[in-house]
Amino acid sequence: MSDDLNKVPKAIAGTSSVLDERLGGANFLKRNMRKIFPDHWSFLLGEIALYAFIILLLTGTFLTFWFQPGMGHVIYEGSYAPLKGVMMSEAYASALNISFDVRGGLLMRQMHHWAALLFVAGMMVHMLRVFFTGAYRKPREINWIIGILLLTLALAEGLTGYSLPDDLLSGAGLRITQGVAISLPLVGTYISFFLFGGEYPGEDVIARFYSLHILLIPGILLALVTAHMVLMWVQKHTQMPGKGRTNKNVVGAPFYPAFMAKAGAYFLFTLAVVAGLGTFAQINPIWIFGPYTPADISAGSQPDWYMGFLEGSLRLMPAWEINLFGTAQAGTLPLSVIIPALVPLGLVMTGLALYPFLERWITGDHREHHVADRPRNNPHRTSIGMSAIVFYGVLWLLGANDELSAFFHINLNMTTYVGRALIFVGPALAYIITYRICLGLQRSDAAVISHGVESGVIKRLPHGEFIEVHTPPAEDIAAHMRGKEAVPMLPVDEDTSGIPPKGMRGPLGKLRGRMSKAYGGEKIPLDEGHEHGHEDEHAAVGPGEDKSLTH
Amino acid sequence: MTRITAWRRHPLARYAVLILALALVGTVYATFVQVSRPADAALAAGKVDDVAEGKSLFEAHCSSCHGLNAQGTATGPTLIGVGAAAVDFQMSTGRMPASDPGAQVPRKPLPDWVKKNPDAIRQISAYVQSLGGGPQVPGKEQVDPKLGDAAKGGELFRANCIQCHNWAGAGGALTRGKYAPNLNEATPEQIYEAMVTGPQAMPVFNDSTITPEEKRNMIAYITQVREQKDPGGFGLGRIGPVTEGLVVWIVGILALVLASIWITAKKRQKS
Numbered sequence: 074m075s076d077d078l079n080k081v082p083k084a085i086a087g088t089s090s091v092l093d094e095r096l097g098g099a100n101f102l103k104r105n106m107r108k109i110f111p112d113h114w115s116f117l118l119g120e121i122a123l124y125a126f127i128i129l130l131l132t133g134t135f136l137t138f139w140f141q142p143g144m145g146h147v148i149y150e151g152s153y154a155p156l157k158g159v160m161m162s163e164a165y166a167s168a169l170n171i172s173f174d175v176r177g178g179l180l181m182r183q184m185h186h187w188a189a190l191l192f193v194a195g196m197m198v199h200m201l202r203v204f205f206t207g208a209y210r211k212p213r214e215i216n217w218i219i220g221i222l223l224l225t226l227a228l229a230e231g232l233t234g235y236s237l238p239d240d241l242l243s244g245a246g247l248r249i250t251q252g253v254a255i256s257l258p259l260v261g262t263y264i265s266f267f268l269f270g271g272e273y274p275g276e277d278v279i280a281r282f283y284s285l286h287i288l289l290i291p292g293i294l295l296a297l298v299t300a301h302m303v304l305m306w307v308q309k310h311t312q313m314p315g316k317g318r319t320n321k322n323v324v325g326a327p328f329y330p331a332f333m334a335k336a337g338a339y340f341l342f343t344l345a346v347v348a349g350l351g352t353f354a355q356i357n358p359i360w361i362f363g364p365y366t367p368a369d370i371s372a373g374s375q376p377d378w379y380m381g382f383l384e385g386s387l388r389l390m391p392a393w394e395i396n397l398f399g400t401a402q403a404g405t406l407p408l409s410v411i412i413p414a415l416v417p418l419g420l421v422m423t424g425l426a427l428y429p430f431l432e433r434w435i436t437g438d439h440r441e442h443h444v445a446d447r448p449r450n451n452p453h454r455t456s457i458g459m460s461a462i463v464f465y466g467v468l469w470l471l472g473a474n475d476e477l478s479a480f481f482h483i484n485l486n487m488t489t490y491v492g493r494a495l496i497f498v499g500p501a502l503a504y505i506i507t508y509r510i511c512l513g514l515q516r517s518d519a520a521v522i523s524h525g526v527e528s529g530v531i532k533r534l535p536h537g538e539f540i541e542v543h544t545p546p547a548e549d550i551a552a553h554m555r556g557k558e559a560v561p562m563l564p565v566d567e568d569t570s571g572i573p574p575k576g577m578r579g580p581l582g583k584l585r586g587r588m589s590k591a592y593g594g595e596k597i598p599l600d601e602g603h604e605h606g607h608e609d610e611h612a613a614v615g616p617g618e619d620k621s622l623t624h
Numbered sequence: 625m626t627r628i629t630a631w632r633r634h635p636l637a638r639y640a641v642l643i644l645a646l647a648l649v650g651t652v653y654a655t656f657v658q659v660s661r662p663a664d665a666a667l668a669a670g671k672v673d674d675v676a677e678g679k680s681l682f683e684a685h686c687s688s689c690h691g692l693n694a695q696g697t698a699t700g701p702t703l704i705g706v707g708a709a710a711v712d713f714q715m716s717t718g719r720m721p722a723s724d725p726g727a728q729v730p731r732k733p734l735p736d737w738v739k740k741n742p743d744a745i746r747q748i749s750a751y752v753q754s755l756g757g758g759p760q761v762p763g764k765e766q767v768d769p770k771l772g773d774a775a776k777g778g779e780l781f782r783a784n785c786i787q788c789h790n791w792a793g794a795g796g797a798l799t800r801g802k803y804a805p806n807l808n809e810a811t812p813e814q815i816y817e818a819m820v821t822g823p824q825a826m827p828v829f830n831d832s833t834i835t836p837e838e839k840r841n842m843i844a845y846i847t848q849v850r851e852q853k854d855p856g857g858f859g860l861g862r863i864g865p866v867t868e869g870l871v872v873w874i875v876g877i878l879a880l881v882l883a884s885i886w887i888t889a890k891k892r893q894k895s
Contacts, residue, residue, distance in 0.1 A: 372796025
């Protein structure tokens with residue numbers, strides 16, 4: 074009887090043999106179904122973006138069935154009373170139609186928008202995880218670059234999507250886009266006329282953005298997401314340092330069944346969050362915004378959150394502009410638009426893309442890395458990351474300065490002045506504070522390794538003193554901490570005759586050497602925790618005592 | 625008994641008794657005067673005249689900043705020619721009397737003397753109107769939202785109001801501590817009066833710029849939109865992307881991070 078149960082039914086066995094004989098998938102599956110995935114909560118963050126992307130494709134397809142990307146004028150005759158009889162574009166009318174007259178349309182629109190916000194947010198937390206654990210290091214630099222491309226494209230995808238409904242708010246975003254395009258020296262006017270098919274706003278831009286939004290950009294995104302996943306699969310996932318984990322193995326659960334179940338469950342979680350938000354929280358209420366006309370603008374006009382840092386940099390910027398040859402006729406260089414539009418974006422994106430290569434140039438580390446760093450163990454990297462977060466965060470916060478001012482009753486001008494100072498002071502402070510915190514955490518690790526953890530047992534010594542007995546840390550915790558590796562450093566020391574090594578001699582070389590010395594090396598050795606501040610306790614125990622208890 | 629005797633003989637006792645007696649006399653006198661004063665005033669005037677009554681209220685509550693003849697002082701502007709509509713707007717929203725001179729006078733609950741005397745605002749309005757004319761308080765029909773066309777009003781609202789007051793009338797920040805207040809609490813009369821008088825940082829939209837009928841349309845739009853139930857769920861203050869961004873990080877990302885911690889915390893049990 075048990076033989077019968079264990080036998081594969083003929084319908085399945087037959088079909089799979091037929092398929093296998095023709096496609097040869099069995100070997101591929103056998104090899105890949107057992108692929109091991111390491112387990113750590115932060116390794117799932119990228120999946121938020123992946124699943125949000127899937128939800129975006131599905132809900133987006135639904136929306137295309139009814140959306141009309143036209144800028145021809147129509148009179149609204151739908152069921153939203155306060156706009157009845159108002160002239161508007163076909164795009165806006167069809168977006169209203171989806172919201173009020175298509176069954177399930179509003180839910181789909183809201184889920185699409187929430188998923189879009191979650192998509193970029195998921196990408197960003199995933200990117201921060203990869204950055205702070207050094208998971209971008211060799212051999213994963215190409216995947217890191219693909220990730221940066223994905224993030225940039227996601228911003229473009231968000232911008233084009235935000236503009237499509239042609240409501241008042243999306244028009245404001247479009248106006249800023251055009252303002253940035255036209256501010257570019259020499260080519261600005263040409264780009265603006267090319268993009269809008271003439272004077273702003275024209276009658277073409279919605280249809281053009283529609284093609285970009287539903288065809289070109291998602292196509293590239295899908296291709297890059299696939300490449301991202303394939304590379305991750307082939308190169309295997311990094312793992313956190315721990316017991317039995319080396320650069321040569323991966324410790325975790327197999328893809329089938331354990332990881333697949335987890336990933337499937339996580340997709341359902343993401344879907345639940347998006348559907349829940351779409352059901353209970355109103356997003357982008359275009360009917361309140363009203364149709365776009367270039368003459369109207371509203372207080373509290375804001376971009377979606379991922380564009381907020383650009384909005385903030387625009388708001389912080391002093392009104393500088395240069396009239397060439399002293400007159401506006403010869404041309405104007407509007408620094409007040411060019412600098413905030415291009416500099417922060419350039420700093421953040423270029424900095425991210427180049428970081429793996431800069432780090433390798435400074436540390437001279439050409440080895441492969443499959444074990445992730447704990448953020449504290451590379452304090453300069455972590456500090457650089459934190460100051461970038463603060464830089465971004467200040468811009469992001471100041472993008473909403475009118476809402477902050479209105480809500481908290483702060484003087485609007487004051488928010489700008491504070492922001493202008495904070496944008497320089499904040500990152501510097503974040504660097505120093507993070508660096509000290511990292512070293513502090515390293516010291517605490519060193520103390521645990523060399524001194525043990527508090528056991529809760531108080532021991533009275535013969536001469537009356539009380540000490541707390543420390544016990545060695547649990548094996549897995551110790552292994553996790555001992556996964557620490559000194560940040561590599563170039564051979565920078567001068568030889569006996571005072572000549573620096575090759576490649577460190579020019580001004581650039583000297584800079585490289587100095588940076589390497591600061592960035593690399595072991596700041597707090599794990600086994601020296603001992604020497605600092607615990608002498609009293611040990612002295613009290615005395616050399617003849619049982620040290621195993623107190624260490 | 626001895627303790628009471630000791631208190632009575634205490635060196636400070638006589639002062640305490642004196643203070644108590646003074647307080648008693650003062651309280652009784654104040655009560656008596658407050659009760660008798662309206663009667664006195666009514667008797668003195670022969671009949672309760674709005675303008676005269678308004679003038680006395682004005683002198684008691686407004687003149688310290690606006691001057692005894694509403695001519696204005698260093699701390700308050702002249703009120704000659706502002707009209708009854710301006711007084712009605714400022715007083716019915718609680719902005720006047722102002723508590724302290726800041727960048728802008730905020731809306732606040734009415735002071736007790738206005739609450740107790742429902743005619744006070746009308747009387748002061750009548751007095752100020754008598755000084756030099758100006759916009760009148762609108763009639764009931766003039767501001768009735770039911771008689772307006774919301775869709776037409778919406779277009780005017782978007783063209784003229786939302787650059788400061790926001791698309792949903794949620795208000796917004798202006799320069800140097802000034803702000804456009806939200807329109808949720810404003811009554812139809814107050815909205816109308818604000819348009820014709822241009823209080824504080826607001827410009828005047830007189831009847832040749834926006835006709836009374838158009839004003840009524842705008843009032844219809846404002847009241848209709850603010851009373852509307854948000855079709856998409858919780859409205860998030862109707863201020864758009866800022867609160868949406870907060871929600872996606874605080875609710876969305878936080879929930880998914882917790883989910884990822886929960887999922888990975890489940891380890892296969894070793895049997």
